[in-house]
Amino acid sequence: MGPKALFSSILSLCFLVTLASASTFLSDNIFNQAEVLGSRVRVNDAALKACPVDFKKLNYTNLTAQCKGPEFSPEDCCKAFKQFACPYANYINDLTTDCLNNMAYYINLNVHYPVGLFYNKCIQGSKGLECGKQ
DSSP, X not given: OOHHHHHHHHHHHHHHHHHHHSOOSOOHHHHHHHHHHHHHHHHHHHHSBOOSSOGGGSOXXXXXHHSOTTTOOHXXXXXXXXXXXXXXXXXXXXXXXXHHHHHHHXXXXXXXXXXXXHHXXXXXXXXXXXXXXX
């Protein structure tokens, strides 16, 4: 056996020993971390106050009649969204309630607009969407 073959054999043996001693399990720390993060989400959700607006029962007809695809005109969609959402702006902006989540959920459930449609087309600067300008 020449020096190159011996070196190669030793290197292969070291590689096999390294593989045999490598961890074949996942540390319980990653599972504990996932449980902690999951409980944080549940705690935050549980801490939200119920929205006094029942978005399930609102009329989405004007929104769907004015904001139509496939082009989704920013002028028409933003006007319709303002008409729909601005009366509830104080509730939607209150992040201690679940109003924003409920509104987004029921718009998607009733209308099936593309994700981010109103955000991408209607934001008017750093403060968001101005309800005073309709």
